[in-house]
Amino acid sequence: MRLCAVFPSTHQALRLDSLLREESIPHSLIPTPRWISEACGVAVAFDESHREKAVELAAREGVQLTGIFPLEPERGCSQAPPDLPGGGSG
Amino acid sequence: MREPGAGRVPAGQRSVYADHAATSWPKPAAVVHAMVEYLEQAGANPGRSAHRRAVASARAVFAARQAVARLLGVRDESRIVFGPNATWAINLALYGLLEPGDRVVTSAMEHNAVARPLHDLSRRGVEVTRVRCTPEGYLDLDDLRRALRRAARGQASVDSPGDGAGCSTPGVARGVARGGARHPMCLLVLTHASNVTGTILPVVEAARLAHEHGALILVDAAQTAGCLPLDVTAMDLDLVAFTGHKGLLGPQGTGGLYIRDGLTPRPLVRGGTGSFSHLEEQPLVLPDLYESGTLNGVGLAGLGAAVEYVAGVGVDRIRQHEVELTRRLLRGLEAIPGVRVYGPRQAEERVAVVSFNVLADGAAGAGGAPPAAARAVARPAGSAGEGGVVDPALVAELLDSEFGVMVRAGLHCAPWAHRTVGSYPQGTVRISLGYSNTPEEVDYIVSAVAAIASRLRRARQGGGCGECTGSHR
Numbered sequence: 001m002r003l004c005a006v007f008p009s010t011h012q013a014l015r016l017d018s019l020l021r022e023e024s025i026p027h028s029l030i031p032t033p034r035w036i037s038e039a040c041g042v043a044v045a046f047d048e049s050h051r052e053k054a055v056e057l058a059a060r061e062g063v064q065l066t067g068i069f070p071l072e073p074e075r076g077c078s079q080a081p082p083d084l085p086g087g088g089s090g
Numbered sequence: 091m092r093e094p095g096a097g098r099v100p101a102g103q104r105s106v107y108a109d110h111a112a113t114s115w116p117k118p119a120a121v122v123h124a125m126v127e128y129l130e131q132a133g134a135n136p137g138r139s140a141h142r143r144a145v146a147s148a149r150a151v152f153a154a155r156q157a158v159a160r161l162l163g164v165r166d167e168s169r170i171v172f173g174p175n176a177t178w179a180i181n182l183a184l185y186g187l188l189e190p191g192d193r194v195v196t197s198a199m200e201h202n203a204v205a206r207p208l209h210d211l212s213r214r215g216v217e218v219t220r221v222r223c224t225p226e227g228y229l230d231l232d233d234l235r236r237a238l239r240r241a242a243r244g245q246a247s248v249d250s251p252g253d254g255a256g257c258s259t260p261g262v263a264r265g266v267a268r269g270g271a272r273h274p275m276c277l278l279v280l281t282h283a284s285n286v287t288g289t290i291l292p293v294v295e296a297a298r299l300a301h302e303h304g305a306l307i308l309v310d311a312a313q314t315a316g317c318l319p320l321d322v323t324a325m326d327l328d329l330v331a332f333t334g335h336k337g338l339l340g341p342q343g344t345g346g347l348y349i350r351d352g353l354t355p356r357p358l359v360r361g362g363t364g365s366f367s368h369l370e371e372q373p374l375v376l377p378d379l380y381e382s383g384t385l386n387g388v389g390l391a392g393l394g395a396a397v398e399y400v401a402g403v404g405v406d407r408i409r410q411h412e413v414e415l416t417r418r419l420l421r422g423l424e425a426i427p428g429v430r431v432y433g434p435r436q437a438e439e440r441v442a443v444v445s446f447n448v449l450a451d452g453a454a455g456a457g458g459a460p461p462a463a464a465r466a467v468a469r470p471a472g473s474a475g476e477g478g479v480v481d482p483a484l485v486a487e488l489l490d491s492e493f494g495v496m497v498r499a500g501l502h503c504a505p506w507a508h509r510t511v512g513s514y515p516q517g518t519v520r521i522s523l524g525y526s527n528t529p530e531e532v533d534y535i536v537s538a539v540a541a542i543a544s545r546l547r548r549a550r551q552g553g554g555c556g557e558c559t560g561s562h563r
Contacts, residue, residue, distance in 0.1 A: 009168075010365060029148075030140050038366065038367065038368045041367070062166075
């Protein structure tokens with residue numbers, strides 16, 4: 001199963017991205033699923049087998065993590081809060 | 091890094107770029123490469139989308155932030171906020187922190203990037219004290235201590251006495267996060283080195299004095315980042331404004347502000363950040379709080395490569411090279427009859443910036459402040475009459491048109507510094523060197539100045555300018 005780490009800011013996402021790249025841990029930057037968070041538009045996705053290492057790196061380097069969520073296959077289905085007009089970030 | 095024949099110097103004519111204090115040139119090849127690569131391989135909006143080009147763009151900006159943070163000794167790189175230049179950064183710090191009743195202490199060597207915002211803020215109720223400096227541009231620490239003491243007591247300005255309340259303790263969150271009643275803030279604003287004389291100001295001692303008096307310190311590092319070792323943590327600095335296109339060897343349109351943890355200036359600009367898009371309030375997270383609107387991604391990609399280049403060479407090595415060049419330049423200029431050099435005599439006490447003037451009469455050289463030069467400062471620019479100096483603009487023009495030597499003449503956006511050293515209002519000719527300059531180029535510059543000085547002074551004594559092939563003024 002793929003997991004999705006979300007952050008309070010893009011900068012924090014990029015910090016974990018940088019650490020995972022240094023450790024050659026496969027991952028990707030993805031648009032944050034709307035049902036998970038609206039704080040930051042960029043999230044870091046990786047296989048659950050890398051969860052422990054990612055959490056360890058984040059803790060060691062003080063990366064601010066909002067949380068780690070499972071990436072559901074049906075996440076494209078809209079669960080956006082009703083008060084949002086939709087549209088892009090920023 | 092060399093590209094001879096560029097600019098408007100005719101093919102075949104020699105050229106020497108000596109205007110690094112305005113903008114360094116040439117840039118390392120890695121900078122050009124990184125910018126081309128960014129435009130071709132990335133080129134999307136950093137921090138907005140998450141597709142592959144946006145990710146590549148965001149990574150380039152992140153790498154630049156990391157590189158700058160490492161070079162400046164900043165542990166948390168989110169405390170480095172990017173903007174277009176050092177002027178923006180200084181404005182963010184000043185307008186973001188200061189309110190009516192607050193007190194600022196600054197020096198008489200500041201650039202207009204500091205002086206103009208402070209002039210405006212002084213009209214809005216901020217009390218500003220300008221500490222005088224010596225004619226070489228030195229700041230006396232006892233004078234600074236007295237000014238800080240007066241500011242802390244609420245006697246910052248004789249024109250607008252304060253309410254007598256003491257200054258607040260640094261390190262307390264200010265601006266956005268502040269609530270309730272507040273003590274007046276005291277802020278010391280200092281250039282790290284003068285862009286006119288190159289004089290290095292004692293910012294470490296100044297920071298200690300500021301903190302002893304409950305003040306914060308903002309350092310304008312426009313002339314020093316990449317040229318002098320700068321560790322903001324070890325030096326205990328609160329705010330540091332830097333530009334990317336001078337000593338850091340990056341492209342224009344890049345710069346930023348280091349903001350110490352615990353300080354939260356109000357942002358100058360609010361808008362889209364790519365984060366918290368559902369909120370009407372500006373997000374408080376850094377660097378988003380201060381980086382609304384699309385960043386200069388291509389510029390920052392270049393800056394990242396530039397800072398890596400500087401770090402690879404080593405600031406110590408760059409400094410050593412520039413001191414050697416400056417020593418050679420000072421020695422050469424001081425030996426030219428009728429040339430007055432401003433600022434410290436010792437190269438170690440400057441960055442690689444040297445201002446001079448060609449005296450229109452007498453043989454007063456660099457030693458001290460001759461009466462002729464003292465009189466010269468009262469003369470209107472270009473008069474070059476008896477006791478005056480030759481219009482610096484003419485000297486600069488001849489240096490460029492006849493010798494291919496590119497320098498800057500005038501007031502260098504720093505009228506206060508020129509008042510301090512005695513070159514107001516006509517200004518000076520400023521030679522500023524960089525890592526790419528060579529000792530042989532310095533010798534060439536000196537020989538060009540000597541030739542021009544000799545000719546102009548001969549012409550002046552002869553009552554005309556029959557030999558001058560440049561513009562006649």
